[in-house]
Amino acid sequence: xxxxxxxxxxxxxFVPVADTVARIAPGYYDTVMDGSGRLHFMSIRARKDDLLExxxxxxxxxxxxxxxxxxxxxxxKRYGLPYKRGIxxxxxxxxxxxxxMQIVARDVVAKGxxxxxxxxxxxxxxxxxxxxxxxxxxxxVLMEDCEDYLTGGYASMVLNLLDGGEQLHRVVFLASTNYxxxxxxxxxxxxxxxxxxxxxxxxxDAARRRYLESLLKDEDSIDIDAYVRDxxxxxxxxxxxxxxxxxxxxxxxxxxxxxxxxxxVEKVSSDQDDYDDEGDYGMQDLAAPGLPAIKVxxxx
Numbered sequence: 181x182x183x184x185x186x187x188x189x190x191x192x193x194f195v196p197v198a199d200t201v202a203r204i205a206p207g208y209y210d211t212v213m214d215g216s217g218r219l220h221f222m223s224i225r226a227r228k229d230d231l232l233e234x235x236x237x238x239x240x241x242x243x244x245x246x247x248x249x250x251x252x253x254x255x256x257k258r259y260g261l262p263y264k265r266g267i268x269x270x271x272x273x274x275x276x277x278x279x280x281m282q283i284v285a286r287d288v289v290a291k292g293x294x295x296x297x298x299x300x301x302x303x304x305x306x307x308x309x310x311x312x313x314x315x316x317x318x319x320x321v322l323m324e325d326c327e328d329y330l331t332g333g334y335a336s337m338v339l340n341l342l343d344g345g346e347q348l349h350r351v352v353f354l355a356s357t358n359y360x361x362x363x364x365x366x367x368x369x370x371x372x373x374x375x376x377x378x379x380x381x382x383x384x385d386a387a388r389r390r391y392l393e394s395l396l397k398d399e400d401s402i403d404i405d406a407y408v409r410d411x412x413x414x415x416x417x418x419x420x421x422x423x424x425x426x427x428x429x430x431x432x433x434x435x436x437x438x439x440x441x442x443x444x445v446e447k448v449s450s451d452q453d454d455y456d457d458e459g460d461y462g463m464q465d466l467a468a469p470g471l472p473a474i475k476v477x478x479x480x
Contacts, residue, residue, distance in 0.1 A: 204294055206289050206292050206294060208223065208225070210222045211296060211297075211299060232279070237276075242378055243287070246284050250291065263351075264350075264351045265375055267354050267378065268326070268367075268376070268377040270358070271382075277380045281322055285320055288318050288319070293317055293319060295319075295320045296319060300337065300338055317350070320351070330363055343370070343372050382413050388408050392404050392423065407423070
């Protein structure tokens with residue numbers, strides 16, 4: 181089988197940059213199989229420069245832990261252990277799981293490694309192909325929304341892969357889910373599959389403050405204390421929208437903050453009216469998202 185490398189053109193299409201390559205360059209890749217059985221490593225764009233690290237956070241626990249992992253290969257060899265790691269991130273939408281994964285990805289590319297998005301249909305084939313030509317290059321495998329393939333027809337195959345069915349080397353599997361309750365105990369309670377499971381909660385006051393400060397330019401000024409106070413329990417996406425709505429588009433601050441607070445918890449359905457008779461949101465239809473049963477920062 182031939183392995184080729186493609187890259188994304190300016191119009192969004194993919195064009196070949198090499199055929200039967202001798203080496204996959206450091207970067208971010210999807211893998212696809214074409215109709216003739218050729219496996220392509222397709223280069224994708226990813227965020228690299230505007231990612232924020234928040235000290236004393238669950239996110240930094242993950243980032244620093246993986247940085248340390250990359251420095252411990254000799255210790256793994258000494259004890260005859262597979263040089264691989266698996267980490268499962270869980271938490272509410274917008275808590276920072278994707279940003280955490282992007283920082284880990286950026287780190288490995290800076291080390292000359294590659295980042296591959298997981299596709300259960302041909303991950304194993306692409307991994308073997310990659311190791312045929314680059315046996316020692318670090319690899320990070322991103323498994324976002326992992327409940328999609330850890331609860332269906334692919335589950336047994338993926339779990340067998342993570343459990344050591346294939347000899348894996350210099351690889352980190354980084355998975356995320358908004359719905360840990362959908363995953364079975366055999367997924368989240370066996371360290372050989374995911375060595376750590378870590379809750380990434382909604383951003384802390386300090387994290388939201390730092391994010392707001394990163395948005396401001398030298399000539400800008402906002403009441404950061406009010407923004408931090410009024411976005412407690414919300415995601416950075418909500419914080420950004422409050423900033424855009426008020427500081428850039430000139431919306432009324434109290435109205436915008438109230439709208440976003442309701443947006444974070446309201447249940448939306450096409451077959452029910454979200455408004456009461458007086459035009460306000462029916463508070464009986466609002467419910468805070470349920471919290472996962474797994475403890476914060478719990479180690480397996």
